[in-house]
Amino acid sequence: MEKQYDVLFRLLLIRDSGVGKTCLLCHFTDNEFHSSHISKIGVDFKMKTREVDGIKVRVQIWDTAGQERYQTITKQYYRWAQGIFSVYDISSEPSYQHIMKWVSAVDEYAPEDP
């Protein structure tokens, strides 16, 4: 059977509820946009594979719930992420201002060099 990918990257999307993390991911993987907002429970992921210079690169992107009540669960996923995207809503100043809260969480739970 042909190898599906040569390298795998695990990436994570974090930050406040409703900033558009799920939409960003759906657009990247499926080129879709959903106008409804159903708050995520816990975590979910999508994958996309692209060939770069003859190497099949798969990205597995984990989408985390932004609501405070799920933070205990979602922070468990920081530790094995190779990259973390900090997403905010450009039309919401508070969502931008919360950056320090999320940076502190990354410092605490992610590996040294995510």
Ligand SMILES: Nc1nc2c(ncn2[C@@H]2O[C@H](COP(=O)(O)OP(=O)(O)OP(=O)(O)O)[C@@H](O)[C@H]2O)c(=O)[nH]1
């Ligand atoms: N106008 C506009 N609306 C957007 C955009 N991105 C997301 N939305 C809307 O914002 C709302 C929230 O988007 P989601 O992607 O569900 O937000 P989320 O960050 O995943 O939310 P949680 O799952 O609660 O953490 C939805 O109603 C989307 O349709 C955008 O680029 N433009």
